[in-house]
Each structure stands twice: as C-alpha cells, then as structure tokens.
Amino acid sequence: MDRLALxxxxxxxxxxxxxxxxxxxxxxxxxxxxxxxxxxxxxxxNYTPFQVNDNAKYILVSESEALRCNSRVLxxxxxxxxxxxxxxxxxIINKIERRQSPRIKIVKDIEYYFLxxxxxxxxxxxxxxTYYSKLKKSFTIDLSIxxxxxxxxxxxxxxxxxxxxxxxxxxxxxLCNVIRVEQNTNNCNYxxxxxxxxxxxxxxxxxxxFVNRKLRLKK
Numbered sequence: 001m002d003r004l005a006l007x008x009x010x011x012x013x014x015x016x017x018x019x020x021x022x023x024x025x026x027x028x029x030x031x032x033x034x035x036x037x038x039x040x041x042x043x044x045x046n047y048t049p050f051q052v053n054d055n056a057k058y059i060l061v062s063e064s065e066a067l068r069c070n071s072r073v074l075x076x077x078x079x080x081x082x083x084x085x086x087x088x089x090x091x092i093i094n095k096i097e098r099r100q101s102p103r104i105k106i107v108k109d110i111e112y113y114f115l116x117x118x119x120x121x122x123x124x125x126x127x128x129x130t131y132y133s134k135l136k137k138s139f140t141i142d143l144s145i146x147x148x149x150x151x152x153x154x155x156x157x158x159x160x161x162x163x164x165x166x167x168x169x170x171x172x173x174x175l176c177n178v179i180r181v182e183q184n185t186n187n188c189n190y191x192x193x194x195x196x197x198x199x200x201x202x203x204x205x206x207x208x209x210f211v212n213r214k215l216r217l218k219k
Contacts, residue, residue, distance in 0.1 A: 004060075004069065004090040006031045018057040019048055021155050023183065026058065026085075034089055035074055039082040049083045050076040056087055057158075059180060066179050066193070068094040068160075093160060094177045094195070103144035104214045109167040110150050111135035112192075114159035114178070124175040124198045127163055135165060145208045147176065147195040155181050155190055162194055168210055174199040 015026040017040060024044050029037040042049060050056060054073040059066060070093060075086035113134045115121060141149040148166065159178050166172040176194035183190055196204070 002092045004067065004092055006033075006036060006089060016059045016061075018059070018158075020046070021158070022046060023059075023181070029084070036087050036089075038085050038087060039079075040085065041081055042078065042083050043081055047083075049078060050085045052076055056085070058090075060090070061180070066095075067092055068179065094179055102211055102215055103142050103146075104211050105142045106140055106214065108140045108143070109137070110140050110148070111137055111165040111167075112150060112152060112194075113163050114152075114154070114156040115161045115163065117158040117160065119161070121161060121175070124163075124173065127175065131163060132165075135163070140166070141191060143207065144211060145196075145204055147179070147193065149191060149193045151184075152181070152190045152192040153188075155183070161197065162192075164194065166207075168206060170206065172199070172203040172206065174203070 015028060015038065017024045017026050022045075024040055024047055026038045026040045029039055040047065050073045052073055052075060054076075056071045056073050057069070058071075059068050061067075067090070069090035071087035071090050073085060074088060077084050113131055113136060115131065121127060136153070138151050138153070141151065143149075143166075148164065150164075156178075162176045162178055164172075164174050164176060166174070174196050175198040177197050178192065179195050180193040181190050182192075
C-alpha cells in the first residue's frame, strides 16, 4: 500500500479517528521525517486513549480529496484533556478525488451491503449471491460518475468495501470503496460516501447521462 508524503499533510483540513466504530476529531500538531504527532480531545464521548503498537485508523479530508489511512502508534500519553499520539507515516487504504466530476443532489432508491472487513474481494465477479441476498434498502443523497452518497443505518467503519444496486432507469450494480461514514445530526443513521471501484461501462454512461440531464434541467 502507498504511504502518504508527510509534506502534504498541511493540505488536510479535517482528521477523524475511527475507534470502536465511532468517529473522533483529531488535530495534527507536528510533522517529523517519518512520523507525525497528533492530539485528540479525551472528553469526546466514549473515547478510548491509544496504546503503543495499536493500529490507528483515521480519515484525512481536504477540499480536493479524502484519504482513509492506517498508522502504527509509536507513542501515546495523556496531557490535560488531550491524548498526544505519535503515529507512523500514514498508509493509504482508500483514496478519492473530490469534486472531480459533476455531482447532483438526488433521492433515488438504492440497496447496499457492507462487505466483511476480512473479505478479499477485488472484482465484482467474485461477489457471491449470498452477499446480494443481504442488500438493505435505502436512498441516495447525491450522485456522480465517481460515486454515490447514501443513508445507511449502521456505521461499519471497519468495512473497506460495499456493494450497491442503484435503481435509475435500470438497475445498476457496483463494487465500491467506503470513503467516509458520518453520523447524521439525529444520531439515527449515517451519511456514507462510496466511490465506484468497479462498475460496467454501460452503467457508468447511464449514470453520466442521468446526471447531465438533471444538470441541464437546473439551468
């Protein structure tokens, strides 16, 4: 897996750690040659301080991209209300360029299923009918040829991939990377951003035509 160049970290506006299927805000304090120091407020609900050699999972978000990363914890201590943590150079798990294609806000029927975190699925052809039988009904929030945001009813922050069936003029199946999972203000569901990892080209053209048609109607 690729490592993130630490010199680029100043570009990132948000940092969220994934701990026990919850998201916690963090802040970059300092960058070193092969590691970085961050701080996390320990008074966030149910926060558990890091231990040395833990595998820290987190999301870095800038205006142009979002990265889902892992790092080994090299050091950890509590100072006042903060957990100061020293992390190895981030290992990039998933990456998506943001706003790289037109995106529309749209409510459409969609079905989804978070694939097990241990499932090594590289192609949509490897997905068994058992997984498709577990699809859950929901609706979209926005859509582009790069991916889709939808409402999900569980966080599943450990899942790297998901499958969807999007209902437009015809059904569209896709294998997706899980990019972000954010709890909605009502605390009852989540806004989940998915990036298309594998999708039939004809289906991608269908999405592109649908998005462009909606954009023309708005002009």
